[in-house]
Each structure stands twice: as structure tokens, then as C-alpha cells.
Amino acid sequence: MNNSKVPQPTDSELEILQLLWQNGECTVRQINDLLNEKREVGYTTTLKLMQIMLEKQLVNRNANQRTHIYSAAVSEGATQKKLLQKFLDSTFRGSSMKLVMQALGNHETTKEELEEIKDLIKKIETEQQ
Amino acid sequence: MNNSKVPQPTDSELEILQLLWQNGECTVRQINDLLNEKREVGYTTTLKLMQIMLEKQLVNRNANQRTHIYSAAVSEGATQKKLLQKFLDSTFRGSSMKLVMQALGNHETTKEELEEIKDLIKKIETEQQ
DNA sequence: TCTTAATTACGAAAATATTCGTAGAAAGAT
DNA sequence: ATCTTTCTACGAATATTTTCGTAATTAAGA
Incomplete structure (x- = not known):
């Protein structure tokens, strides 16, 4: 692939x-x-x-x-990644933050999903040490 | 507008x-x-x-x-919202979660930005009570 | 005034994406 | 064996988006 x-x-x-x-x-x-x-x-x-x-x-x-x-x-996954990059650049001028904030803000998100995101954030934070 | x-x-x-x-x-x-x-x-x-x-x-x-x-x-903002909805449907089958996870995973995110996202999550969580 | 440069309006060409019709081959049904 | 259905190949029509050339007008400069 x-x-x-x-x-x-x-x-x-x-x-x-x-x-x-x-x-x-x-x-x-x-x-x-x-x-x-x-x-x-x-x-x-x-x-x-x-x-x-x-x-x-x-x-x-x-x-x-x-x-x-x-x-x-x-x-x-690879296709989504490429399309996301292009979308990010054209619509959010490359700011993944703005996109994430919009996506979280505009759409219904369940408790479980929020937990999942928090887990990912923790993971990123530990990697950032 | x-x-x-x-x-x-x-x-x-x-x-x-x-x-x-x-x-x-x-x-x-x-x-x-x-x-x-x-x-x-x-x-x-x-x-x-x-x-x-x-x-x-x-x-x-x-x-x-x-x-x-x-x-x-x-x-x-309104334009981004509309384009995001379409992109979400076509590329992530409407799953804003998957999109957020990809966006957070693929791109460099600073500590400050992560804090911002955590704040937003907290806000959503309190609203969900 | 006369010439030159900058601007708008407009149509149409070029490029790209989508849809469809037709022909011919292959498989199945009677 | 013949007829009908299903499938592929292929070209071309249609639709959409992007690019550009030309003409007319206005403004500015010599």
C-alpha cells in the first residue's frame, strides 16, 4: 500500500x-x-x-x-493524512489548532471520545519532555 | 456577513x-x-x-x-465551518474524532496549544453535566 | 493635447472532472 | 442454437473551474 x-x-x-x-x-x-x-x-x-x-x-x-x-x-489513513494536510493549508492556513478547536466546538462529542483525546494529549505531552 | x-x-x-x-x-x-x-x-x-x-x-x-x-x-469562521463539515463527511465519514486524532497526531503541537485544547475540553465537559 | 499605462468588462479557450451512449464479448437461460 | 442479460472498453458529451486575450474606458504624464 x-x-x-x-x-x-x-x-x-x-x-x-x-x-x-x-x-x-x-x-x-x-x-x-x-x-x-x-x-x-x-x-x-x-x-x-x-x-x-x-x-x-x-x-x-x-x-x-x-x-x-x-x-x-x-x-x-495515508489518504486521510494527505487530504488533511491540503485542507489544513487551504482552509486553516496550516493551523491544526484552529481546525481542532472548530471540530471540537462544532460537533457533538461524547465523554468517551473526550477521554480518548485526553489520553492522546497526555501521550504527546510525555513525548515532549 | x-x-x-x-x-x-x-x-x-x-x-x-x-x-x-x-x-x-x-x-x-x-x-x-x-x-x-x-x-x-x-x-x-x-x-x-x-x-x-x-x-x-x-x-x-x-x-x-x-x-x-x-x-x-x-x-x-462561517466559511471554515461549512468547509469543515463537507471535509469531515467526505474524508472522515463524519467522525470528527478521527479527524481530531489525526490532526493532533500528525502535526507539531506546542505545549500552549495543548493547554488550550485541554481548556476547551474542560469547558465541554462542564457543559455536559 | 497626445501618448502611455492601468483598469474593467466580457467572451472564450484550456484544463479538469463527471456522466453517459454504444459496441462487442462473455455468460446464462430457454 | 438462439436470445437475453451482464459486463468491459472506449470515446465523447456535459459540466465545472481556471486562465487569458481583446476592447473600451479612465487617469496620469509628457
Whole structure:
């Protein structure tokens, strides 16, 4: 899952990657059905997108059978990291603090989640000694 | 600065908004000069973008003088909030927790910033009682 | 006044992303 | 064996975003 020189996914491509990360190996039909739960998408539209993603090396494909089977070729974490960096720069001028404060402030956060964050902060603090 | 039905800025538009938020009122020339500190952009390219942004009501314009003066018509915070929501959904499937953990984990954070986050967490916790 | 430089308006080209139609091959059904 | 369905490949239409050229106008300088 190394993806150093793999281009960033577009919005539509990311949507498909999300489904592959969640569901593992999928056929075009399966992805298209999942997409159609939210909105109408033509089958060949999905097919074309996944073919483009193959060229970009965002996905792998097993073409042994007539019905090809696709899987993500980039990891969720690495992709999130790259997209986060870009988003951070463009929207928060690189200030991860501001982003974290907004994210914590705007959205519902449970006690457990807050504990998790506190744990992470403690960990960072001990590393900072 | 109400912007309920204002469309989201594109990447290029956001870049210009950032400059307006940082520098306040600006002419096209000033924005274009600032952009050219990073990369080459033609003057009319910047002009056209700002005219489009005016139509979209992302900026205001004072056209009393021949050289028009532009200012942001949407607030930084509100824009960040909207863009964050979209980013959260598309990239982190709506989990602000995962985003926060990534942001804290990946980037350098100073002691002071961590303190700030801890304060915010405390505030959220007391509100949750 | 005449020339030059700076500015706006506008249309359209270029680049990128998304959607879809059609053709042909493969598999399954009758 | 023939018909129907499903699938891939591929090109092209559509939509969106970005870039730029040209013309007209205004202001400033010689």
C-alpha cells in the first residue's frame, strides 16, 4: 500500500474509495449499487471512474474472472493524512489548532471520545519532555 | 456577513478569500501581487475570479473609484465551518474524532496549544453535566 | 493635447472532472 | 442454437473551474 507518487483522489473517487475501505473487495456492480442508495448514478459512470482510478493506481483489480474485482490500492489513513494536510493549508492556513478547536466546538462529542483525546494529549505531552 | 445561501468557494476563490481575511480591503492589483508571491497568475485571471466572486456574493466591492476595492462578504469562521463539515463527511465519514486524532497526531503541537485544547475540553465537559 | 499605462468588462479557450451512449464479448437461460 | 442479460472498453458529451486575450474606458504624464 505504498502510494508516494499516487495522485490525490477527486471527490467522486474518494467516495468510491470510502466504499472499498468499508467493504473490502467489490465489483463495479456492488459499488454502483451502494452509490445508488444515496443518489442515482449510471452503471457505466461508476465503471469509468473505477477504470480511471486503476490508471491512477488508486485501486487494484483482479481481472481473472469476467467480472473484475476491485480493491483499494491506497490506505485510508495515508489518504486521510494527505487530504488533511491540503485542507489544513487551504482552509486553516496550516493551523491544526484552529481546525481542532472548530471540530471540537462544532460537533457533538461524547465523554468517551473526550477521554480518548485526553489520553492522546497526555501521550504527546510525555513525548515532549 | 450573513451568508446562508452563498455557494461554497472553489479552491482558487478560497485562496483569494484568505488574502482578504488577512489583509482586509484590497484592490485586484494588490491581490494579484500577493498571489504572485507564490506562483505566476495573470492579472485578468485574478480580476475575473474576483468578478465571479462578486456575483456569488462571496465578496463586496466598492466601485466609487475607478479602481474598485474588494472585501470579504463571508466570514472566515462561517466559511471554515461549512468547509469543515463537507471535509469531515467526505474524508472522515463524519467522525470528527478521527479527524481530531489525526490532526493532533500528525502535526507539531506546542505545549500552549495543548493547554488550550485541554481548556476547551474542560469547558465541554462542564457543559455536559 | 497626445501618448502611455492601468483598469474593467466580457467572451472564450484550456484544463479538469463527471456522466453517459454504444459496441462487442462473455455468460446464462430457454 | 438462439436470445437475453451482464459486463468491459472506449470515446465523447456535459459540466465545472481556471486562465487569458481583446476592447473600451479612465487617469496620469509628457
